[in-house]
Amino acid sequence: MSSVITFYDIPSKTPGQAWSPNTWKIRYALNFKGIPYKTVWVEYPDIEKVSKKIGAPPTNEKPDGAPFYTLPAIYDPSTNTAVSESILIAEYLDKTYPDTPKLLPGDTHALQRAATNAFLPGGGPGLQFAIPATHRILSSASEGYFRRHREPLFGKTLEELTPTGPERDVEWAKVKARFNDVDKWLRGGEGPYFLGKTPSFIDFDVGARLYWYRTIFGEDSAEYTDILSWNEGRWAVYAEGLKQYETVTV
Amino acid sequence: MSSVITFYDIPSKTPGQAWSPNTWKIRYALNFKGIPYKTVWVEYPDIEKVSKKIGAPPTNEKPDGAPFYTLPAIYDPSTNTAVSESILIAEYLDKTYPDTPKLLPGDTHALQRAATNAFLPGGGPGLQFAIPATHRILSSASEGYFRRHREPLFGKTLEELTPTGPERDVEWAKVKARFNDVDKWLRGGEGPYFLGKTPSFIDFDVGARLYWYRTIFGEDSAEYTDILSWNEGRWAVYAEGLKQYETVTV
Structure with missing residues (x-):
C-alpha cells in the first residue's frame, strides 16, 4: 500500500491531461507544498462510489436532498483521513504538514474563503x-x-x-x-x-x-x-x- | 482653519446620529486608528457640490455617463488631499498615518478588496x-x-x-x-x-x-x-x- 497521499482527479480523454478548475486548485496546492502524492483518475459516474469507499464526505446536496459527492478529494494514509472540498483540503494540508509553504498563511483563512467566494x-x-x-x-x-x-x-x-x-x-x-x-x-x-x-x-x-x-x-x-x-x-x-x-x- | 481631517458624512434627522453603512466604515476606521477628525454633515442633494469643492473625485457614473459623487469622503489638510470611496480612503489612511493600527494589515490588501466584494x-x-x-x-x-x-x-x-x-x-x-x-x-x-x-x-x-x-x-x-x-x-x-x-x- 502506498504511503503517499492519493489525489482523486477527473480524467480527460488525453491520458495524464488534468483539466478541472476545481481539482487543479488542489494539484497546484500539493505541488506548491511539495507533498508527494499519486493521482487516481475517477470518471464522473464513479465519483460517488469512490468517495464513499474512501470515506470522503459529500460536499453538497442534490436537488432531491440526497448527498452529492464531488472532487477534489484526497486520502492521506499517514493519518487515515479522507477530505473533500478544496478549501477543507487546503486547511487539512496546512495543518497536517506545518513545515510546508502555507496555502492560507498568517490569519488570512477567512479572507481567503471570502475571496474565493467573490471570484467567479x-x-x-x-x-x-x-x-x-x-x-x-x-x-x-x-x-x-x-x-x-x-x-x-x-x-x-x-x-x-x-x-x-x-x-x-x-x-x-x-x-x-x-x-x-x-x-x-x-x-x-x-x-x-x-x-x-x-x-x-x-x-x-x-x-x-x-x-x-x-x-x-x-x-x-x-x-x-x-x-x-x-x-x-x-x-x-x-x-x-x-x-x-x-x-x-x- | 482646522488642522484635523474633515470627514464628510450623511446626517439623519436625529442630530449627531450617523447611520450610513458606507460612511460608517470610515468612521470606524478613523476611531480605530485614533486619528483626530471632525464631521461635516452633508445632505444628499449637496454631496456633488461639496465633493467638487474639496476636490474629491467621483466614484462612479450616473446612467447618463455623468460623474457620480458619493460619501464617504475625507479632506486631509496636512497633505491637502481629498479622497473618496471607502477602500481608497482606507489605503490613504494606512499610508499617510503609518504609526496607527492598519486597516489593511500585512499583504491583505487584495484579499480585503475581494472580501468586501463578496460581502453583500x-x-x-x-x-x-x-x-x-x-x-x-x-x-x-x-x-x-x-x-x-x-x-x-x-x-x-x-x-x-x-x-x-x-x-x-x-x-x-x-x-x-x-x-x-x-x-x-x-x-x-x-x-x-x-x-x-x-x-x-x-x-x-x-x-x-x-x-x-x-x-x-x-x-x-x-x-x-x-x-x-x-x-x-x-x-x-x-x-x-x-x-x-x-x-x-x-
Missing part, C-alpha cells in the same frame, strides 16, 4: 463557452454523464449553449468584466499574486480557472489568447508564474 | 427592508432626493417596497443566508474578526452593516434582535466588540 461566484460568467468545450475533451465514460447533468441546468443542449453573433460578444464581455474586477483587487499590491510574490490558495483558484480555459479552448485559441491580453497582460504573468506547479504526478 | 454584493439582500426604514430616519433635506433616486431602482414606491406575508419570510431568509455565508468564512479562525482578535477593514464593512440595521430598525426591533440571534450569536459579539469605535466626533 456561482461558477461565474463564461460557462456557456466553457461547458461545451469541456464536454469535447472528456472521455467516453464521462461525457454522457456530464451532458445529462449539465443540460438541465441551462435548459439547452450543449450544442445550443454557446452564444453566437452579437450575443457572443455580450457574454464574452461579461467574462472580461469579471477579470477586470479581480484586476482591480490586485492593483496597488506588490503582485503578481494576492499576497505578493508568493501564491496562496486564492491564486491557485484563479490559476486553475486559467488552466481550465487553456486546456479546453487551446493555448492558441482566440479565447485564451484574448484572456492573456487583458489587464495589461496580468493573466499571462499569472499563468506563466504558476507553470512551476503544474506537474501532473500520476 | 450589489448592496446585498435585505434592501427592500432597509431602504424604506432608512427613508424614515432622513432629514427633510434628504428624504425627497432619496425617494426620487431609490424608487426607480426598484420600480416601486418606498411604501410598496417591503414585502409582506410569506414573501417577507422568503426575503428575510435571504438576508439570513448571506450572514450564514459570512459565518462559514469566519469558522475555523481564531475570531471574532476576520484576522483574529483585531478588526480590519472588512470587519468595519460587516460592522457598518450591523450598525445600519440597528439604527434604522431599532435596537429592540424584531429585525435587529433576529440578526443578533443568528449564527450562535456571532453578530452580537461583533456588534458589541466594535462599540468601542463608535464615537461620533462632530
Whole structure:
C-alpha cells in the first residue's frame, strides 16, 4: 500500500491531461507544498462510489436532498483521513504538514474563503463557452454523464449553449468584466499574486480557472489568447508564474 | 482653519446620529486608528457640490455617463488631499498615518478588496427592508432626493417596497443566508474578526452593516434582535466588540 497521499482527479480523454478548475486548485496546492502524492483518475459516474469507499464526505446536496459527492478529494494514509472540498483540503494540508509553504498563511483563512467566494461566484460568467468545450475533451465514460447533468441546468443542449453573433460578444464581455474586477483587487499590491510574490490558495483558484480555459479552448485559441491580453497582460504573468506547479504526478 | 481631517458624512434627522453603512466604515476606521477628525454633515442633494469643492473625485457614473459623487469622503489638510470611496480612503489612511493600527494589515490588501466584494454584493439582500426604514430616519433635506433616486431602482414606491406575508419570510431568509455565508468564512479562525482578535477593514464593512440595521430598525426591533440571534450569536459579539469605535466626533 502506498504511503503517499492519493489525489482523486477527473480524467480527460488525453491520458495524464488534468483539466478541472476545481481539482487543479488542489494539484497546484500539493505541488506548491511539495507533498508527494499519486493521482487516481475517477470518471464522473464513479465519483460517488469512490468517495464513499474512501470515506470522503459529500460536499453538497442534490436537488432531491440526497448527498452529492464531488472532487477534489484526497486520502492521506499517514493519518487515515479522507477530505473533500478544496478549501477543507487546503486547511487539512496546512495543518497536517506545518513545515510546508502555507496555502492560507498568517490569519488570512477567512479572507481567503471570502475571496474565493467573490471570484467567479456561482461558477461565474463564461460557462456557456466553457461547458461545451469541456464536454469535447472528456472521455467516453464521462461525457454522457456530464451532458445529462449539465443540460438541465441551462435548459439547452450543449450544442445550443454557446452564444453566437452579437450575443457572443455580450457574454464574452461579461467574462472580461469579471477579470477586470479581480484586476482591480490586485492593483496597488506588490503582485503578481494576492499576497505578493508568493501564491496562496486564492491564486491557485484563479490559476486553475486559467488552466481550465487553456486546456479546453487551446493555448492558441482566440479565447485564451484574448484572456492573456487583458489587464495589461496580468493573466499571462499569472499563468506563466504558476507553470512551476503544474506537474501532473500520476 | 482646522488642522484635523474633515470627514464628510450623511446626517439623519436625529442630530449627531450617523447611520450610513458606507460612511460608517470610515468612521470606524478613523476611531480605530485614533486619528483626530471632525464631521461635516452633508445632505444628499449637496454631496456633488461639496465633493467638487474639496476636490474629491467621483466614484462612479450616473446612467447618463455623468460623474457620480458619493460619501464617504475625507479632506486631509496636512497633505491637502481629498479622497473618496471607502477602500481608497482606507489605503490613504494606512499610508499617510503609518504609526496607527492598519486597516489593511500585512499583504491583505487584495484579499480585503475581494472580501468586501463578496460581502453583500450589489448592496446585498435585505434592501427592500432597509431602504424604506432608512427613508424614515432622513432629514427633510434628504428624504425627497432619496425617494426620487431609490424608487426607480426598484420600480416601486418606498411604501410598496417591503414585502409582506410569506414573501417577507422568503426575503428575510435571504438576508439570513448571506450572514450564514459570512459565518462559514469566519469558522475555523481564531475570531471574532476576520484576522483574529483585531478588526480590519472588512470587519468595519460587516460592522457598518450591523450598525445600519440597528439604527434604522431599532435596537429592540424584531429585525435587529433576529440578526443578533443568528449564527450562535456571532453578530452580537461583533456588534458589541466594535462599540468601542463608535464615537461620533462632530
